[in-house]
Amino acid sequence: MSTLLLVTDLTYPARGRRYGDEDVFLGARLREHFVVALCHPKDAVGLMDRFDLVMVRNSGPVMHYPAEYGAFRAHALRQGSVVFNPLTGQGDMAGKQYLVDLTRAGFPVIPTVDRVADVDALPVVETYVVKPKAGADSVGLVRTDREGIPDGEGLLIQPAIDFDYEVSFYFVDHEFHYALYAPDPEKRWELRPYEPSTSDLAFAERFVRWNTLDHGIQRVDACRVGGDLLLVELEDLNPYLSLDLVAEEVREAFVQAVAASLRAMSGD
Structure with missing residues (x-):
């Protein structure tokens, strides 16, 4: 059975979200498929070479530990470590320059x-x-x-845009799994299930295709302005998943998809 280092900060004080609870749940479920250990992001470099896979999850914004994150990336690339998500993402993983680039390219983005x-x-x-x-x-x-x-x-x-609401689309390996939205623009993390239209999904899938990740979790955040969606953020490093807000069968399918993606990356 492959070994998996789950990089997370269980105590990060995220507003409106419980990072630790989500990763305790995810770690427990992935333990059905892998030998799993958890570590803080500042400890990842010293431990990662002992594991087959490294999974970066709810570790908090890397802006709070840029030196350690830079060392992690450099070590992983130098050693050829198998990292989930892969470190080739063009979204938030690489900073927010992509919002400027997508604007220039005519994509539907703020x-x-x-x-x-x-x-x-x-x-x-x-x-x-x-x-x-x-x-x-x-x-x-x-x-x-x-x-x-x-x-x-x-x-x-x-x-500054006066939008109707924000909506997030959650993908594993380019496969859409669920969407959640915040009906009240002032309460970003009071989310409810959202049933996307065909055009909504086409919008989100366009950005997932643009990003060059064969494996991994991506969250496409958008806002509704009149009848149109505009990209707010393409989160491809450690997106919070709000798994506690989706139906059990949706959560189960998502976990199984993540496990399958990790197995594919490890060669199992």
């Missing part, structure tokens, strides 16, 4: 630029959102008028 000189390319609004490219969990996010937008490196600039 319009995003990274230079004050390019603000004219955005819709004219009263309020703009400015946040760090390496940010997460709204850390460093500010709202300002056009005159207050700072001119600096490593920032993203977006128009």
Whole structure:
């Protein structure tokens, strides 16, 4: 039986979410398929070579431990470690530059630029959102008028959008499993099951195809503006899954898909 190192921070204080509970559950279920051990992300480099697979889960935003995460990536790539998700993701795993790139490429994404000189390319609004490219969990996010937008490196600039609701689509290995949405825009983590339309799924699948991950978990976060969906974030490093909010059969199918993906990566 293959060995699996589950990298997680069971005590990370996520707002509106219980990281530890989700990974305790997932670790217990994966133990049916692998020999599983859990470790904190700051300990991963010292332990990972003893395991067949390394799975990065609810470890908190890597902006809180950039040196350790950089060392983890470098060691994994140098040793050829089998990491789930693979370290080739182009979404949040690589920072949020992709929002700028997708905007330029004409994808349905919240319009995003990274230079004050390019603000004219955005819709004219009263309020703009400015946040760090390496940010997460709204850390460093500010709202300002056009005159207050700072001119600096490593920032993203977006128009503040009055959206109807946010919705997230959850995938394993390009296969859609479930969707959840927040009917109240002010309560992002009060989620309910969402039944996507054919066009909703086509929207989400477009971004999953754009990202070049053959294996792994991806969460496509979007907002509804009128009749259209716009990408908010493509989370491909350690997306929280809200598994406690889905039906038992949906949760079971998801866990089995994750186990199958891990087995495929390990060659079992």
